[in-house]
Amino acid sequence: MGRSSLLSEKPAAHIDAGSDAGLVTAAQRGDGSAFGRLYDRFAPMVHGIMLSRVSAADADDLVHDVFLTALRQLRSLRNASAFGGWLAQIARNRARDYYRRGPQKDEVQLPDALPGAGAESASAEAEAHAALRIIQELPEAYRETLLLRLVEGMTGPEIASRTGLASGSVRVNLHRGMKLLHERLSQKERP
Amino acid sequence: MSDDYLWDRSGKPEPDVEHLEQLLGRFRHRRPAPEFAEVVPESSGARRRRVLRLFLPWPRLIFATAAVAAVAAGVWYVARMGHGRAQPEQGWAVTNLEGAPRIGKEAIAQSGRIAVGESLVTDQSSRARIQVSNIGEVVIEPNSRVRLLETGTNKEGLALDRGGLHARINALPWQFYVDTPSATAVDLGCEYSLTVDDAGAGLLRVTFGWVQFYAGDRQALIPAGAAARTRPGLGPGTPYFEDVSPEFRSALDELDFGHSGPEARAAALNLVLSQARKKDVLSLFPLLIHVPKSERGRVYERLAKLVAPPRGVTKGGILRRDSRQINLWWDQWGLEHPKK
Numbered sequence: 001m002g003r004s005s006l007l008s009e010k011p012a013a014h015i016d017a018g019s020d021a022g023l024v025t026a027a028q029r030g031d032g033s034a035f036g037r038l039y040d041r042f043a044p045m046v047h048g049i050m051l052s053r054v055s056a057a058d059a060d061d062l063v064h065d066v067f068l069t070a071l072r073q074l075r076s077l078r079n080a081s082a083f084g085g086w087l088a089q090i091a092r093n094r095a096r097d098y099y100r101r102g103p104q105k106d107e108v109q110l111p112d113a114l115p116g117a118g119a120e121s122a123s124a125e126a127e128a129h130a131a132l133r134i135i136q137e138l139p140e141a142y143r144e145t146l147l148l149r150l151v152e153g154m155t156g157p158e159i160a161s162r163t164g165l166a167s168g169s170v171r172v173n174l175h176r177g178m179k180l181l182h183e184r185l186s187q188k189e190r191p
Numbered sequence: 192m193s194d195d196y197l198w199d200r201s202g203k204p205e206p207d208v209e210h211l212e213q214l215l216g217r218f219r220h221r222r223p224a225p226e227f228a229e230v231v232p233e234s235s236g237a238r239r240r241r242v243l244r245l246f247l248p249w250p251r252l253i254f255a256t257a258a259v260a261a262v263a264a265g266v267w268y269v270a271r272m273g274h275g276r277a278q279p280e281q282g283w284a285v286t287n288l289e290g291a292p293r294i295g296k297e298a299i300a301q302s303g304r305i306a307v308g309e310s311l312v313t314d315q316s317s318r319a320r321i322q323v324s325n326i327g328e329v330v331i332e333p334n335s336r337v338r339l340l341e342t343g344t345n346k347e348g349l350a351l352d353r354g355g356l357h358a359r360i361n362a363l364p365w366q367f368y369v370d371t372p373s374a375t376a377v378d379l380g381c382e383y384s385l386t387v388d389d390a391g392a393g394l395l396r397v398t399f400g401w402v403q404f405y406a407g408d409r410q411a412l413i414p415a416g417a418a419a420r421t422r423p424g425l426g427p428g429t430p431y432f433e434d435v436s437p438e439f440r441s442a443l444d445e446l447d448f449g450h451s452g453p454e455a456r457a458a459a460l461n462l463v464l465s466q467a468r469k470k471d472v473l474s475l476f477p478l479l480i481h482v483p484k485s486e487r488g489r490v491y492e493r494l495a496k497l498v499a500p501p502r503g504v505t506k507g508g509i510l511r512r513d514s515r516q517i518n519l520w521w522d523q524w525g526l527e528h529p530k531k
Contacts, residue, residue, distance in 0.1 A: 039224040047220035056218050064225065073406075078352055078372050078391065089424025092450070128214045135215075140450055149197070150208070151215045156198040174197055182207065 024080035027071075035074070039067055042084065045162040046091045048148035052136060053095035056129075062098060066091045085164025134184045142177030145170055282306035282339060283321050290317030292331065310338045313354065323347050326367060327360035332386075340370065351393075355386040359399075374421040377403040381415075391423040396433065404430075409481075417473060422448050429477045432470055439466050443474060446482070460486055464493040472497050472524050480512060487512075498524050 020041065026034035046066050050059040069090055077086055135143050135150075148154045148163075156174055160167040195202035196209075285292070287299045292313045294305050299319065305311050313319060313335045321329045321337075324347055331337055335354020341347070349356075350370040359382045360367045367378040372391030376383070381400025387393045395404050396418040404411045404419050406426030411419045419430040428447030431440060445451060445459035460482070467475055475494045482490060491509050500509075501523045508516040 036224045043222070043224070044220045051218060059218075060220070060222050063220065063222070076370070076372060086424055089422075093425050124214065125217075128217055131211065131214055132218060139452065147215075150211045151218045152220060153212070153216070155200055171198055178197060178208070181211075 020083055021080040024074070024077065024083045028074055028077070028080070035067075035071060038083070042087055042162060043067070044152040044154065045084070045148060045159075046087060048152045048154070049088055049091040049144055050095055051132070051151060052140070052143040052147045053092075054098055056132065058098070062091075062094055066094050069094065082164065084162045088163045130188070131185070134188065135181060138177060138180055138184070141169075141173045142180060145173040146177045146181060149174060282309070283323055283342060285311060286320045286322075288318040288320050288330070290314060290333070292317040292319035305339050307339050307341060310336055310352075312336045321349075323349075323358075323360065323367060326362035327358065329359075330357045332356060351385060351387050353387050353389055355384065357384045358382065365403075371421065373423040373425070374404050374406040374427045377405070379403055383413075393421040395419050395421070395427075411477060414473070420444065420447070429474050429481070431474045435471065435474075436466060438462055439471075446478065460489065464489060467493060467497065469497045476517070476521055476524075479509065479517065484510065494520075 020038070023034045023038050023041075027038060043063055046063045047059055050062045050066070054062060066087070070087055073090075077083060132151075135146050137143075138146070145159060148159045149156070154162065156170050157167060159165070159174075160170045163170075196205045282304045285294060285299055285303045285305050287301055287303075290313065291298045292311060293299065294303050294311050295309055297303070305321065311319060311321070311331060313331055313333050315333050317333055319331045321331065323329055324342060326347065329337075329349065332355035335356065336352040337354075337356065338350040338352065339348075340350050345366065347362075347367045348370065349368070352372065356369070358367070358369065358378070360378045360380070362378065362380065364379040365377055369376045369385055371385065371387045371393045373387075373393055374395075376385055376395055379401040381397060381402050383395060383397040383399075383402050385393060385395050395402060395413060397413045397415050399415050401415075402413045404413055404421065404427040406421065409426035411427040411430040413419050413430045416434070417430050417432045419427045421427045425448055429443045431443055439462065442459035442462040445455055446463065449455060449459065463474065463478070472494060475490055475497070479487060479490045479494060487510050488506070491506055495506075498520070500520050504516045504520045504523075509520070
């Protein structure tokens with residue numbers, strides 16, 4: 001393919017059907033299964049963003065809401081390769097609206113302090129909720145990145161690629177966020 | 192450094208990070224993909240229904256707005272009837288104002304026509320004017336790309352992908368619209384400028400009449416002398432009169448699009464409420480709808496000092512976002528205000 005072809009709009013046949021952009025383009029043309037594959041790839045990112053802002057009990061339902069919104073608005077997305085950043089912004093917006101609209105489900109009651117080491121196996125659930133709450137109280141940029149890394153299991157490069165954020169920013173947020181998290185966890189463990 | 196494991200799981204695992212991964216992994220997303228319906232390309236009929244749906248939340252406001260615009264536009268429209276109609280099915284006439292604008296790949300020498308589905312592109316030294324059937328004209332500024340979405344007897348639609356345009360429309364309300372990547376501008380009988388940057392963010396500035404700016408369930412009604420920004424994934428922000436202070440404008444940005452945390456948000460709300468003049472109820476009414484309940488009471492108090500709530504409007508009703516009461520109060524301010 002010549003240089004001029006690459007600079008012009010790609011015909012459908014030249015779009016990599018397996019790439020994110022290819023799936024977005026296919027979904028925009030009415031391919032529901034392509035959107036399902038996008039869900040598989042991006043749902044963890046949306047879930048992590050939600051979990052940084054809402055209770056774990058509500059995050060799953062809101063993930064579904066975000067994808068329905070994205071499905072409705074997909075044809076307005078002009079740049080298929082910007083899908084991840086666009087979807088992340090829909091998720092943040094949905095989380096913000098969530099607090100503006102009506103009462104929410106009751107939060108799970110969490111312990112104020114982390115349990116001692118001797119009770120670890122019996123209270124892992126409570127410890128997990130306590131750690132989650134501490135992360136949710138960190139500054140927004142840190143908690144989102146940390147939850148994508150620690151809960152969803154995404155690596156730093158994957159977080160940058162999916163959310164559209166710069167790698168450098170993600171790396172800084174991960175390191176600073178982890179440092180702050182260590183400090184907060186240490187404070188909680190003190191008697 | 193031992194940070195590599197945190198960054199990309201390379202190197203020796205850090206015990207603390209590993210422990211947190213195991214601990215928090217229970218919250219990981221595991222729900223399988225639901226069945227998604229086919230993404231059906233939006234028809235013009237669907238678009239019309241979508242536009243009409245917008246007007247349900249604030250029916251009195253919208254229909255009152257439409258009535259005002261319809262009276263003015265109707266007089267003009269009837270007067271135009273004797274002048275015959277263009278043939279909308281053949282697209283719109285385009286005039287080269289400057290440089291070398293293109294329709295598709297073809298440069299326009301002096302004039303041309305753009306058909307549905309075609310794009311008009313200007314470079315940094317080009318401008319073009321589009322004749323929108325017989326209802327008005329749109330000037331396309333340099334470095335812009337627009338596409339003709341539909342044209343017909345009841346609906347004329349354009350997409351502004353990037354760049355800027357200036358529209359002057361004399362038609363019945365809701366006949367002309369412009370799609371942008373983050374919001375749609377619907378003409379209510381007006382003149383306005385619209386810009387979109389490469390990221391899809393936009394700014395709409397109205398110089399005559401009213402424009403409805405919406406995305407999803409967010410909408411802004413913008414009168415002459417006012418403007419509103421829009422952001423991808425968020426839609427239009429709070430409209431504001433253009434003679435507000437830069438600080439007021441920045442504070443609205445923080446309230447609409449900011450992620451700076453609760454302190455910055457509280458400072459922004461304080462500034463907006465303290466600087467709001469009587470005519471800035473244009474901004475306060477949308478805030479009343481969009482701010483969280485914890486902030487709504489303060490917006491109510493300020494708004495009540497600027498425009499006394501009429502009989503039947505209570506603080507409790509407003510805090511509940513009772514649409515009937517909000518509309519009643521908005522009517523009290525009056526749509527004629529921008530003409531004063």
